[in-house]
Amino acid sequence: MSKNGKVIVRNRKAKHEYHIEETYEAGIVLQGTEVKSIRQGRVNLKDSFAIVEDGELFLYNMHIAPYKQGNRYNHDPERVRKLLLHKREIRSLIGKTREKGYTLVPLNLYFKRNIVKVKLALGKGKNIHDKREDIKKRTAQRDIERAFKDKQLNRY
Numbered sequence: 001m002s003k004n005g006k007v008i009v010r011n012r013k014a015k016h017e018y019h020i021e022e023t024y025e026a027g028i029v030l031q032g033t034e035v036k037s038i039r040q041g042r043v044n045l046k047d048s049f050a051i052v053e054d055g056e057l058f059l060y061n062m063h064i065a066p067y068k069q070g071n072r073y074n075h076d077p078e079r080v081r082k083l084l085l086h087k088r089e090i091r092s093l094i095g096k097t098r099e100k101g102y103t104l105v106p107l108n109l110y111f112k113r114n115i116v117k118v119k120l121a122l123g124k125g126k127n128i129h130d131k132r133e134d135i136k137k138r139t140a141q142r143d144i145e146r147a148f149k150d151k152q153l154n155r156y
Contacts, residue, residue, distance in 0.1 A: 005112035008038055011045040014105045016131065018123030023107065024093075026118045027084035028059065033070040038116060040067075043109060050083060050104035050120055052094050057083040059106065059118065083118060093122070101125055 014020070030038070037043065042065035050059050059081045066074040085093075096102055107119045126134075 005110045007110045010108045020121045022122040024120045029082040031075045033067040034064050037067045
């Protein structure tokens with residue numbers, strides 16, 4: 001449980017692939033069987049992204065598995081889903097996503113007061129050099145923490 005609500009799924013690759021600049025909380029338009037499938041955790045954010053089209057925001061490539069008991073009322077797993085943001089936020093995103101290298105990626109999907117929300121991030125793609133730097137920083141930080149922990153244990 002986080003401060004936002006119950007997190008259903010995280011896009012772990014997003015922070016590895018992009019420099020995150022801003023985050024937005026968006027609602028998402030879903031069908032009934034999609035919500036039931038999401039409650040079961042049968043959703044995948046890998047390779048998904050958002051695009052502003054005609055003043056509206058849409059999420060592509062988010063896979064929600066068909067609900068097992070849904071029969072003929074089931075949905076298309078890869079369908080394009082509309083995201084709900086305030087008009088002023090969408091207007092600001094239009095200008096920002098037109099800049100070279102910027103894209104909108106979903107960071108996580110969660111329930112907030114029993115409503116499915118998407119945490120979107122405005123990110124700029126990292127190149128290989130940046131990814132290697134992040135890995136070096138992480139391992140160095142781990143080594144420092146490990147050394148500090150060992151020093152604390154040896155004191156007692």
